Amino acid sequence: MPRHISIVFPGQGSQTLGMLDPLPKDLVNKYKDDVIEALNFDLIDLITDSSNEELNKTSITQPAVLLTSFLYYEYISQLLDITPDLLCGHSLGEYTALLVGGGLDLKDALSLVHNRGLLMETADSGLMYAILNVDFSLINETCLKISNETNLIVSPANINSPNQVVISGNSEAVKLVITNLNEQGHKKNIKLNVTVPSHCKLMNEPASKFSKILDKLSLQLPKHKVIHNINSDTSSSIEELKLNLVNQLIEPVRWVDTMNYVKKFNGIIIECGPGKVLSGLAKGNNINNNVYTTSSINFFEEIKKII
Numbered sequence: 001m002p003r004h005i006s007i008v009f010p011g012q013g014s015q016t017l018g019m020l021d022p023l024p025k026d027l028v029n030k031y032k033d034d035v036i037e038a039l040n041f042d043l044i045d046l047i048t049d050s051s052n053e054e055l056n057k058t059s060i061t062q063p064a065v066l067l068t069s070f071l072y073y074e075y076i077s078q079l080l081d082i083t084p085d086l087l088c089g090h091s092l093g094e095y096t097a098l099l100v101g102g103g104l105d106l107k108d109a110l111s112l113v114h115n116r117g118l119l120m121e122t123a124d125s126g127l128m129y130a131i132l133n134v135d136f137s138l139i140n141e142t143c144l145k146i147s148n149e150t151n152l153i154v155s156p157a158n159i160n161s162p163n164q165v166v167i168s169g170n171s172e173a174v175k176l177v178i179t180n181l182n183e184q185g186h187k188k189n190i191k192l193n194v195t196v197p198s199h200c201k202l203m204n205e206p207a208s209k210f211s212k213i214l215d216k217l218s219l220q221l222p223k224h225k226v227i228h229n230i231n232s233d234t235s236s237s238i239e240e241l242k243l244n245l246v247n248q249l250i251e252p253v254r255w256v257d258t259m260n261y262v263k264k265f266n267g268i269i270i271e272c273g274p275g276k277v278l279s280g281l282a283k284g285n286n287i288n289n290n291v292y293t294t295s296s297i298n299f300f301e302e303i304k305k306i307i
Helices: 025-030 032-039 043-048 058-078 091-101 107-121 136-150 170-182 203-217 238-248 255-263 277-284 299-306
Strands: 005-009 086-089 127-132 156-161 165-168 188-190 268-271 290-293
Touching: 005 091, 005 277, 025 032, 025 058, 032 043, 032 058, 032 107, 043 058, 043 091, 043 136, 058 107, 058 203, 086 091, 086 255, 091 107, 091 238, 107 203, 127 156, 127 170, 136 156, 136 165, 136 170, 156 170, 156 255, 156 277, 165 170, 165 203, 203 238, 255 277, 277 290
Parallel strands: 005 086, 005 268, 268 290
Antiparallel strands: 127 165, 127 188, 156 165
């Protein structure tokens, strides 16, 4: 019997100029008209030949990563006779999972995440930091302490692995949390190259507006199992699906819980899209049977060995 297959899709931060280049030109061009119709601009040309500054705008990054991940899925589906048992994605990647799972069509998915990005860009500016090798309870406790003292927003945003938690919020509050942890001897942290502080209460107003966009959209329950960031569970109704997507903007990405859910199937993980961030996080959550689509020219041989 084939092994259980989970396909995971990356989120914002995995984008690079030219990330469509490894894919066959005819596959990419097959969707060019749909992409232009959905967005009213040529996203494929932008990914291929623009600037990092343009690609890194949240409202551009989100459809760009979604499209690229979707095309990688289309590519491996043509070459490998596999059916995913489970789909999930990190933050933005959850929308790629819904697209692949049949909950959205491509044009709606592209338009939705583009508008999601535009709304996120209207939020107050802030900071995000990845904190390494610090217990989650201490990070959470420190965030609560600083929030109470300053009346500002700072909270865990991405609970990625036991050794990596990202915090998000008002710049001053985030810096105070980092300073507080440094004073306790916890000095390993990385400032993320973002201007939009995702997955915290600074997203309350964008989330409210995003809910109205979702209400006008034709969504379906996916035909493949898609689990959500906020609860590592599926949606049992369209109303629950929409609520999970809205709350995802405000609540943390609980990737540790997602990986623990995936781990119990003792299968393989295929990271489908640009980069290898999620493969690294899988290893950080003690999952070693994983490959990523941009790993090497031997990708398909690697998959065949572990399926």
